[in-house]
Amino acid sequence: GQNIDQPTEMTATEGAIVQINCTYQTSGFNGLFWYQQHAGEAPTFLSYNVLDGLEEKGRFSSFLSRSKGYSYLLLKELQMKDSASYLCAVPMDSNYQLIWGAGTKLIIKP
Amino acid sequence: DVKVTQSSRYLVKRTGEKVFLECVQDMDHENMFWYRQDPGLGLRLIYFSYDVKMKEKGDIPEGYSVSREKKERFSLILESASTNQTSMYLCASSLSDRDGSDTQYFGPGTRLTVL
Numbered sequence: 141g142q143n144i145d146q147p148t149e150m151t152a153t154e155g156a157i158v159q160i161n162c163t164y165q166t167s168g169f170n171g172l173f174w175y176q177q178h179a180g181e182a183p184t185f186l187s188y189n190v191l192d193g194l195e196e197k198g199r200f201s202s203f204l205s206r207s208k209g210y211s212y213l214l215l216k217e218l219q220m221k222d223s224a225s226y227l228c229a230v231p232m233d234s235n236y237q238l239i240w241g242a243g244t245k246l247i248i249k250p
Numbered sequence: 251d252v253k254v255t256q257s258s259r260y261l262v263k264r265t266g267e268k269v270f271l272e273c274v275q276d277m278d279h280e281n282m283f284w285y286r287q288d289p290g291l292g293l294r295l296i297y298f299s300y301d302v303k304m305k306e307k308g309d310i311p312e313g314y315s316v317s318r319e320k321k322e323r324f325s326l327i328l329e330s331a332s333t334n335q336t337s338m339y340l341c342a343s344s345l346s347d348r349d350g351s352d353t354q355y356f357g358p359g360t361r362l363t364v365l
Contacts, residue, residue, distance in 0.1 A: 227292070
């Protein structure tokens with residue numbers, strides 16, 4: 141079947157680095173999305189990886205290994221405003237839709 | 251910037267009422283989606299549309315219907331609201347790719363409470 145797994149919750153300290161993992165099992169592969177969602181708000185796009193490797197975008201980086209069915213989101217120099225849920229999603233092959241992970245709630249402590 | 255708007259941020263309805271949730275996007279996107287989001291369950295797709303007047307069932311279509319008469323507008327209808335439809339409803343749109351690789355842009359969400 142098709143499935144995405146993410147940890148339910150993580151805690152980190154302001155100023156530190158945190159890595160949020162996502163593993164997926166899909167019949168095909170057309171890339172992997174990361175979204176950020178603050179409590180009570182809509183998800184907003186963070187990154188889209190199609191090729192293996194690390195893509196850096198400011199304090200946020202996203203890594204993909206297609207052979208391992210694995211991705212992670214790396215957040216550096218954590219700020220309190222980074223407290224949010226982080227959603228991993230993978231397109232379903234030729235079907236317009238995304239398969240969504242349940243999200244990882246990141247709690248930042250001072 | 252892509253803008254997706256939803257008709258209400260908060261809505262309170264009574265059991266049995268007919269409920270309309272409206273979504274409008276201004277970027278000429280072909281695809282539009284309706285999700286509901288509940289704690290611990292993540293985003294679940296109710297219906298999506300890849301063209302005007304076209305619609306496809308998602309994972310949880312029961313109790314819902316949709317309408318897409320114009321490209322920019324996608325409506326979700328609860329024919330007879332029930333308490334188990336209390337949830338956050340999110341609309342999204344994406345450009346046109348059939349394979350799902352286009353970024354989905356979300357509206358602010360409607361938090362619906364059915365009493």
